[in-house]
Amino acid sequence: MSSLVPTQLSTTNAALGAGTIVVLLLLRTYWIARNHVPPGPRPLPIIGNVLDMPQSQFALTWTKFGEQYGPMTWLAIPGQPFLILNSLEAAKELLGGRGSIYTDRPRFTMATDLMGFESLTPLSRSNSAWRSQRTLLKHALSVEVIKRDYSALISRKVGEYINGLLSRPETFLGDLHRTIAETVVELTYGKREDSAGRDFVQLNAHITDILDRGMQGYVVDLVPAVKYLPSWLPGMKFKRDAAKWKKESDDLRERMFGSVKDSMARGDTSIESSFMLNNLKALYQNQSSSESVQQAVEGGQTINHTGFSFYISGVETITNAMRAFLLAMVLFPSVQEKARAEIDRVIGSERLPTLDDEQNLPYLQAVLLEVLRWSPGSAGGVPHASIKDDVYNGYFIPRGTAVIANTWGITRNPKHYTNPSAFDPERYLKPDPELDPREYAFGYGRRACPGFELTFRIAWLMASSILWSFRLRRSASDTRPLDTDADRFNITVLCSPVDFKCDFIPSQVGLNEKLDFSVH
Numbered sequence: 001m002s003s004l005v006p007t008q009l010s011t012t013n014a015a016l017g018a019g020t021i022v023v024l025l026l027l028r029t030y031w032i033a034r035n036h037v038p039p040g041p042r043p044l045p046i047i048g049n050v051l052d053m054p055q056s057q058f059a060l061t062w063t064k065f066g067e068q069y070g071p072m073t074w075l076a077i078p079g080q081p082f083l084i085l086n087s088l089e090a091a092k093e094l095l096g097g098r099g100s101i102y103t104d105r106p107r108f109t110m111a112t113d114l115m116g117f118e119s120l121t122p123l124s125r126s127n128s129a130w131r132s133q134r135t136l137l138k139h140a141l142s143v144e145v146i147k148r149d150y151s152a153l154i155s156r157k158v159g160e161y162i163n164g165l166l167s168r169p170e171t172f173l174g175d176l177h178r179t180i181a182e183t184v185v186e187l188t189y190g191k192r193e194d195s196a197g198r199d200f201v202q203l204n205a206h207i208t209d210i211l212d213r214g215m216q217g218y219v220v221d222l223v224p225a226v227k228y229l230p231s232w233l234p235g236m237k238f239k240r241d242a243a244k245w246k247k248e249s250d251d252l253r254e255r256m257f258g259s260v261k262d263s264m265a266r267g268d269t270s271i272e273s274s275f276m277l278n279n280l281k282a283l284y285q286n287q288s289s290s291e292s293v294q295q296a297v298e299g300g301q302t303i304n305h306t307g308f309s310f311y312i313s314g315v316e317t318i319t320n321a322m323r324a325f326l327l328a329m330v331l332f333p334s335v336q337e338k339a340r341a342e343i344d345r346v347i348g349s350e351r352l353p354t355l356d357d358e359q360n361l362p363y364l365q366a367v368l369l370e371v372l373r374w375s376p377g378s379a380g381g382v383p384h385a386s387i388k389d390d391v392y393n394g395y396f397i398p399r400g401t402a403v404i405a406n407t408w409g410i411t412r413n414p415k416h417y418t419n420p421s422a423f424d425p426e427r428y429l430k431p432d433p434e435l436d437p438r439e440y441a442f443g444y445g446r447r448a449c450p451g452f453e454l455t456f457r458i459a460w461l462m463a464s465s466i467l468w469s470f471r472l473r474r475s476a477s478d479t480r481p482l483d484t485d486a487d488r489f490n491i492t493v494l495c496s497p498v499d500f501k502c503d504f505i506p507s508q509v510g511l512n513e514k515l516d517f518s519v520h
């Protein structure tokens, strides 16, 4: 997009242009406000509801809005109006049912247009590049492919984690993050470092930091036209930063992708079955002579961008889910005992759990569903954006609105759940089960998370293997209160369980000798 911008824009013209756009934005905000938009806090002149936007604790603020304004809350932010949905019905109808209108993402001009993260699947607008990525994801993260290509890797990584718990249980939270990060990286690239020994987990974490910097909120996100001003002007440091960060992250991504291609070209047999390797092989095999070089390059880029989304989308979310699982096990010992009793009954002590056991352990399945609800990965919801004007329940929703479904609010709504802050897997096993969190925890419609099957496989094997190997008990030295949701979770856009201490007491005689995850 930036290539369409004249590079020699004069300062006066640029300032005039930006001024005109600001006036147009204000006029549009005023025009929208005159229509019958949903209720919300009273907007101030010019800045609208900017001061009502939370800086943190998004999900909790959305929930308060719900209590005050009902199922829909309108926030008139100049240039980017927001609609917060506090009703599952509205979320399903708008974000799922009206997918042809609400499948876009809002603009994050700094991160996407200026820093190049537009190619990241979750940030991508609903264009043909995003559709190609979704097509690839549908196949690459299907149950069939996960079982065929990634189950050996998942078993090995779970085994490493269990072994780590035996030798250094005190670092269980740090090791958990590292294990999940390595699993996602190896699944993506088939290796963990390049020929110069650069660690792909660290490189991906560094790119994630760069993206975080780009998402911190800049004037250009409110007034995108500011991006056309020359970067040497005072106040334009963000544009110079964006260029520097873009180069850095592009180079790192290209280095990792290039390293996979090099391994392939050299016939390196140490590189494992992985998303990038398997899809590159398929691309080269299917490439007929009639296909243009351009198509092949585009195919390669789709693989690179799609694979790169795995780390950013998958690592914190799965790690938080597993932290929540461990926290629930120490806070609710009767649930832990019941899950272990099921494992003992179905699997016994002679062999480790495998992914093939999943269907035979309904209680453990319910425990994992409850993890998804009790500590929802995406508590504050991921915004969709509308591409044309719409009307819902008599309210006007203009084109370009960022629409957020408040996941946290759904998980704590007594309309859906009895005693919502309690961890109670039985709620899904009753004759009249309560709402299945898969209906909302992974989002809606065409944007719904493509990683939920992978999440379940990793979480299931990890949870069953931990319970098979250990009894978990909160360490006596950890005396901080963990009684309420506010004690237990940091609730922002994500929901991350707080740090806590846990004793892992081996529950199998001769555990060391029994741990052979290579056979899975």
Ligand code: HEM
Residues within 6 Å of the ligand: 095, 121, 122, 123, 124, 134, 309, 310, 311, 313, 314, 315, 317, 318, 321, 376, 377, 378, 381, 382, 383, 384, 441, 442, 443, 444, 445, 446, 447, 448, 449, 450, 451, 452, 454, 455
């Ligand atoms: C507990 C684990 C996870 C949770 C709770 C979760 C949740 C979500 C949610 C709520 C969305 C937004 C959906 C929407 O806009 O309606 C999303 C998108 C996405 N997730 Fe996940 N996710 C998880 C794990 C993963 C994993 C393991 C991967 C891949 C390795 C992944 C890849 C993605 C991608 C690529 C998108 C963007 C989809 C798009 O914009 O088209 N997620 N996820």
